[in-house]
Amino acid sequence: MKGMTVIVKKVTQFMAPVIFIFGIYVVLNGHLSPGGGFAGGVIMASAFILQILANGEILDKLRKEESGLEFLESTAILGFLVVAALGLLLSGSFVFFSNFLKQGVIGELLSAGIIPLENIIVGTEVCAAIATIFIALVVFKDEVTK
Template sequence: MKGMTIIVKKITQLVAPIIFLFGFYIVIHGHLSPGGGFAGGVIMAGAIILQILANGNILNNLLQEEHGMELLESVAIFLFMLIAVLGLLVSGTAIFFQNFVNKGVWGNLLSAGFIPIENIVVGAEVFAAISTIFIAMVVYNDEVKK
């Protein structure tokens, strides 16, 4: 996939990190303000897609990135399951998805038990999933045109 002109590349360099940071903010503050893992994850994936669209990429580099994203996605969904099972084991109540972490003070950043952890894990999962789909399409296109 070819990149775009230098104007687009430079503006992407400025904007993409901010978009990524905004997505991360939405994931972390998911239990305080509107948003959460799903919305933040998709915004972070948008930053990656913007980078690929603007810069284009060498096939080898993208293949590496795809493998990394696949790994991140699998690890994230495994951690999500692990949290669910830990709720079953650690808390004495034996309930799937039992909120076993100390809940803290209402409205603090570190509060609401394991909800922030779940938000981060789901955010990573969605981010990796959507990036993988897009990168796979780009890699496929490059492979066919070769």
């Protein structure tokens, strides 16, 4: 895949980190404001996608990253399940998905127990999954058009 012009590359270089940080913000504030793990994860993945579109020539390097992304994705899902299943053990009454951490004050960043934790995990998983899907599609198109 070919890259785009210098202008696009330069603008992307400025924009991608901002988009990524905004994604992290949406994930971390998932329990306080609209958004959350899924939406934030998609925003984070869109920063990667922007980079790939602008700098198409890095695609060959990315093929090797695919298995790493798959690893990250599986680990995140497993982490989600582990946090949910810990509720079975820690809640005292064997409740799956129980909120076993301290709830804190409503409206503060560190509150709502396991929900921010699960949001971070969902964000990681969605970011890795969307990036994997995108890379797979680009690689597929690359191979078909060859």
